[in-house]
Amino acid sequence: MEGMVVKTRTPKVIEARKTILELILAHHPQDCLNCIRNGNCELQDLANEYFIRDNPFTLKVRGLKKDYSTPSIFRDPDKCVLCRRCIDACSVVQSVHALGLENRGVHSMVVPTMGGDLIDSPCVMCGQCVHACPVGAIGEVEEIDKLLAAIADPDKVVVTQIAPAVRTAIGEEVGMKTGDMSMEVFAAGLRQVGFDYVLHTNFTADLTILEEGNELLQRLKEGGTLPMFTSCSPGWINFCETYYPDLLDNLSTCKSPQQMFGSLVKTYWADKMGIDPAKIYSVSIMPCTAKKFEASRPEMNDSGYRDVDLVLTTREIGRLFRMSGIDFDKLAGTNLDSWMGAYTGAAVIFGASGGVMEAALRTVYEVVTGRNLKDVNFEVTRGITGIKEAEVDLDGTVVKVAIANGLSNARKLMDQVRAGESPYHFIEIMACPGGCIGGGGQPITKANTKRVERIDSIYVEDEKCAIRKSHENPEVKTLYDEFLHEPLGHKSHELLHTHYHAKNKKYL
Secondary structure (H helix, E strand, O other), X not given: OOOOOOXXXXXXXXXXXXXXXXXXXXXXXXXXXXXOOOOOOHHHHHHHHOOOOOOOOOOOOOOOXXXXXXXXXXXXXXXXXXXXXXXXXXXXXXXXXXXEEEOOHHHOEEEEOOOOOHHHOOOOOOXXXXXXXXXXXXXXXXXXXXXXXXXXXXXXXXXXXXXXXXXXXXXXXXXXXXXXXXXXXXXXXXXXXXXXXXXXXXXXXXXXXXXXXXXXXXXXXXXXXXOXXXXXXXXXXXXXXXXXXXXXXXXXXXXXXXXXXXXXXXXXXXXXXXXXXXXXXXXXXXXXXXXXHHHHOOOOOOOOOOOXXXXXXXXXXXXXXXXXXXXXXXXXXXXXXOOOOOOOHHHHHHHOOOHHHHHXXXXXXXXXXXXXXXXXXXXXXXXXXXXXXXXXXXXXXXXXXEEEEOHHHHHHHHHHHHOOOOOOOEEEEEXXXXXXXXXXXXXXXXXXXXXXXXXXXXXXXXXHOOOOOHHHOHHHHHHHHHHHOOOOOHHHHHHHEOOOOOOOOOOO
């Protein structure tokens, strides 16, 4: 009430906090050295802050089963502190409702909502629960050992692609400021740990714009299903398959840039380099936990092999760098390798919410009007606002577009489409808040300020690029001249496009 003085640091309050921490620790596995969050754990930090040295309570861990049922995310229920942040992230921020609370009192547990393991729930594997968790109760499935085994195998040629959002955040994992690690130094670091070829997902981001932009124009001209949804975000694809299977025809048939790269590296690139595709071990470095699931989908083997053999998150690459002891302050940068290493500023901005839309508009405008776009900056598509919208005049044809980041915002647009009330022609959807820069595999952060810093870094890189329109990428032009021949052509459909399917389970 008015006039009341609330004291929050008295000896009595501190003692109460300390007792609560001791009670939590009495049920918590004491295996910090083996934990994925060791050194970046709120419980660890609080135990140190409150001088927890000798716990008067007897350690009694439940002995619950770990859940490794998905290729993307694991659960360790014994480490759960019942803060319920993961439930909030999943149900409120993402509107997925894959996690809930079971039982009461000391028997309370966070569990998959449909019972059983996480794979049995409507989880889309976006990984936002990982960012919400203060401890190691949820994390990404680590696969660094698989990479090291491939590097050590003399019969394997280890090739990597780097997603655009990764460079902006990787420095955070090795003690640098957001965006401070250049692409050249990043590439040099990857060569130090043993990658044979360092290429870039940005190459196929540019390619995606050519394929997706032409697909949109084809739908507009021929009366195809509208609005067309982007298909770059696998968490969003999972969400659409689960909750909106009746709208799957609205999805672009384009594979994500990761999977386009995987198809081409074992066909076009392998032939170009004279390398047996059976020896290529294709590794992608992604800001996204759902990419691990995407790479494992049965649809993703159009090259005749598994297109992407391994997906590592930004956090995993950070651990690999720290384990390798690389001194980035003294490391001389190296260029990316040729053929599927060149990219434009339009590809760079794929990492931010609105970036795919802006990149598409840069190309679609010039293709339709035949005129040079003097100002390539579509400021209206930028920012972390949950839903953005814009109109673009293409020589008398007004195209209405919308952009959503975070699945609760996507749900609003999808409900509008389902009700037949959507005014839009083209909708970009990214599963994670802020887009890929806030992906489930990025360095742990709980503040939008860090996401904004990453976005700013992306647009700075875009401005520095000599070429800023996808259709002007010289290596993409060569790809069409030598191999694909034309957007939406036979070879493109064979390698770069796919279809998705309704989930068997019903969560509607």
